[in-house]
Amino acid sequence: MPDAHRLNTPATDVITSDATAAEGVAQAEERTHRSLFGEILDWMLVPLLLLWPLSIAITYMVAKSIANEPFDRALEDKVTVVAQQVKEVNGRVITRLTGPATDILHADDVDNIYYQILDSRGIMVEGDPEMPLPTEADPPQPWATKFRYDFVHNTEVRIAYIYVDLHKTQVEPQLSIEPRLALVQVGETLEKRSQLVNQIIKGVIVPEFIILPVALILVWFALTRGLRPLAELQQRIRARRPDDLSPIDSGYVPEEILPLVGSLNDMLERLSQSIKIQKRFIADAAHQMKTPLAGMRMQSELALRQTDQSEIHKSLEQLAKSSSSATRMVNQLLALARAENQTPATKPMQLLELSELARDSLQNWVQTSFNKKIDLGFEQADYSVLVKGDATMLQELLNNLIDNALNYTPAGGYATVRVLADEGRQLAFLEIEDNGPGIAIHEREHIFERFYRILGSNVEGSGLGLAIVREIAQQHNAEIEILNNPHCKEKKSPGCLVRITLHLEPNTVPLDYIN
Template structure:
């Protein structure tokens, strides 16, 4: 369920206003405690004075003491418009001289000691009570009495609440004003994020253009930059997918149509020999279609933005190129091609993806054998460049590619005019993509003897593998693989 506002806004308001409210409550409790203390200080003095007045009404009757407090005097002394007062007077021997016996007997106070104040309950009402020891007169050796006076808490509580109100209400007003300002400030401060949210939510799912970073807060700018970078990568991936689908549809349309036509022709034939001939043609067409599909999938696998990751590991280019070249010997023999290899004694260690590198060498050798004339020569060479980098060169003696065409030879589906060989124009495009994945460069030049073409791929040496001087070991046209 969606909320009415972003969570960040709620959190900011909670973290800004929550502590203020907590401080207000703590301050109110502290103010109430202080107000109660001040109210008690004020009214405790009056309670002490009432206790003194009551003791003035204690009379000595010989050795005995009695309380002579008339009702009118008691009314004047103990009547209060807001509270009820209770008193009790005890002689030194514990005899009750007068007052309310329901009043709890307070602790004994030492003669001349400070009076004691405490919170008690009398007749089920909370009261403030004083306990004091006083002499009945100023005569030397005058007897002591203990007087207790209790008063309900109405005016004390009222005074405390008034003081709390006087302290807390202005603070509460400030809190309300601060709440309004914080609410407004957070809303205005997060308005750029709201605009950013609306800008993203209002977009079409096809719109992968960068988000405008104008007026984006600095704290959010890195996130927006990462989102823009992500959308750029998604855009490249979608472009790759759309291009692949369009290329596949375009390239598969013709061979599939040819297969259908040949199948229809075979279905109309009654002569077994002609049916066998049609089936043979179907096999050749299906083989071409299978090769085209493999090349399309290989191109998609090595395309920028493909989901597959490249696993580069140290590999000896010299030994690996020889191994792959050996696999092509049967094909070279069928075409009467002299396939040779010229390597070096020292290992040429590079960082490479073994499967992709094999695919690249296969495409280069296949291209060289396919376009060389019958009885021609194809040579695979490995070695170092003058700069100390590792190189792989594959030469053929086919028709030289014109200089004007060399810039386009690595484009997908580009084929030279006038060639009679079947091909999709994808082999060299795949080679170019695999070289790019390896951080290598590929060039096309005429062969050293001026006949044919030489494709050269230059790799960076693996980390820790320094350049060495080449010591060639040839297995060339005179010594074919």
Template sequence: MASHLREQRSLFGEILDWMLAPLLLLWPMSVALTWLVAQDIAHHPYDRALGETARALAQQLQVLPGGRQGQPRLRFELPPAAVEILRSDAADELHFQVLGSHGELLGGVRDLHVPLEEEGRAPLGELRFRDDLLHGEPVRVAFLWVAPTEAGATTPALVQVAETLGKRSRLANEIIKGVILPQFVILPVAVLLVWFALARGIAPLNELQRRIRRREADDLSPIDERAAPEEVAPLVQAINDLLARLDRSLTTQKRFLADAAHQLKTPLAGLRTQAELVQRDIDRGETDPDMLKRSLQQIARSSQRAAHMVNQLLAMARAEQRQQLLPREAVDLVQLSTEVTRDFVPQALERRIDLGFEPPPVDRPARVLAHPLLLGELIRNLVDNALRYTPAGGTVTVRVVAEPDEVLLQVEDSGPGIAPAERELVFQPFYRSLGTEVDGSGLGLAIVAEIARQHEGHLSLDALHAEPLPEGLSPGLRVTLALPCLVPEAGPAEPPAIDPDDASEVHP
């Protein structure tokens, strides 16, 4: 498993790689360019001398009259002293060649190649250079086409001077050494300077890390953005936003736990009091069955209240854990509401409450995109809350209304209702309306509000009857949840048949 995990990368190492890699890549390119430039520089002074030699040899050409068919002929003579001067170079060998107009050799060596045709015939007197081989050894050649200045001379001649590359190679090597050798010192120094600069640049991040590590576990105050580099400021801002959200979440959890502990004290204290009274009566020998029965009933009610409180707390916790929810799916709100309402039929019969269900028309499907478990929990809390606050003989109606763009879930009861000033407060955890004697945890509508928020739903509370009310008539309450409608891909589905005597509508 560990082999499939992505290896953690070092920011320092990655920046260093991206800086040194181009440097190490450019260094061989610099060496190659230096070598080419050194070769070109080394040619310049020696080419100049070689060209002067070629021009000097061209001046030794003479035109003699009385040649073939009366045409003038060329002659080349080089004094022995001049030949010795040409051969006096101890580093390189110098060779020359002088050809007449018919390609005849007038002086020098014959093995030197004539310029190729693709090089073209240069203008007379123009000096050119090329690289060639002589006796298997590379040479540098200076050549020019010349015509004698004597009268009647119209045929050009070719003068070439070739020199081996000993002096040139030594000069190029000296240039390369003078340029490359310092680079062997500069390159390691540059690497060290880059390393040092990166270490200095990363130092503020290390200091930020140390400041964060020195914090206490409960210190969620924002990090000072001014103490961080400008490039890291967005990251620090994101961390501060996360700390702020975490602080709000922890504050909410602490308040929730404190309220839950406070609310659980009442049923637990009742359980303990009743248990102590029963034990005291038994110790005194007072075992009146009626008193004992009343005490046990009170213990049962307190335990039931505590169990209901615990179940509500668990439902609230599940509703708030959005990250652990399964993906949403298409839910038939009519079917889900029918199943939940059916579960409350025994409770409604026991309390003598008329529990009814009203589905939408058959041709109006009511499908929503939701989490079935959470949406069922929402309906369950609405129905349970309505049954708790509706007096005996009252009515509770669960209704599904299919609108073109949304689906409405309505739960109506004939209870005392909620005052307009309290309709926003009842969605807060543990809040209970004043003046009611109904046992409750104050979490039902808070759970409903949380689940509705997660489903992008809208909750509203309305009184069934407008004030002033006739004597003996309660205002009642209608809770409406509006959810976005899921457009069906196929035709409308037939809603499930509802048996009035079994699930949807009960008339005790």
């Protein structure tokens, strides 16, 4: 047997609580259940109602641009006709506005027409004196028609103006080359333009007033039709029996609802498994509790009928023994149920130092090993062995393995708990070995079953210890191996080596760096 560090200190009591501490008191919040129909309707109608006035504004701008174009062309024709009648004779600017030309200016019976003619010195030749002058920084270009908005008699008008080159209008040629530009302006009010814009807008908006309610009705109908599969799914689920946990048929649901149905089926599967585990737990507990309870009842009735004190004492001893057996079985059933329902989601794994955890668990069994005259030892690596797991569950696993080792090891034998690690393969090993009778190869497939007992062992127990070990190992993705003790040479007592293989965390360091 290798050198081992033996624990000779008294056992210390470790109090474990089965109830999980509450994380905090959740404050009740009043939640309003939003309708999916209303949510989609809001997201569809709100943009629609916001875009409607925006479309009206864009329509107005486009209509205004469309209305300006023909009226600007007509206004350009008018200012061109007037400009063609401007001449310079003997240094004086004169106009030859005939009757037809004047009729062109006043042919409009809706808009007011204003015109103005200024000579090269800015002196008005003819027209309305209140028409404002153009304000442009660039030098004027002769015979180029330009447009602007301005006010005449406090009324907004559209003005077209041209600078006339008087050199080209002179009857008698002049030698002067100094530019001489006369200004001709023609303006009109905006009544006709506004009327055309309003007609265009009415032609666009009136149909929108009809289309918008129709669109709302179509959206409402489409949403009702589109959400009908949800209502049908709800009806199918409500029509189920309370105990029907079979998967929901996903053949008649739209593609968008398939993830929801898949999640519901997963939840139903987990719920079904949980209910099966609970039913199995209740059935096992009821079945296994019959024997100790029946024995306790028989011993209590027997004690009541006895008059001899020694017989009463024997009955009470047997009653206490049955009570202790029943208590142990209840505790192991609870431990098994807790292990089966333990998931990383309910209690996240934590970083643990495996040697320290094993040492703490081993101390609880020192007194028991003294009473049974068994040498209980502990071996650990020279470095920390870090694993991720649940400390309570791993201690429960180790306690069951130590309990089995002490129960099956004869007086004068030994049991050793060992912690090792293989850094190359990133594996941690938790071993419990003894020099007891061992476990036959054909029995090793069955010992992890619930309530399975090896015939002829003559050791009291419930048959739940190794089932608990298996459940906890599965929760930690650990492997279990049952081997003969390589340090035992006797065929009658080959001993047993139980090895639990866990995943080693990469930041394992020598113990000297931790202390």
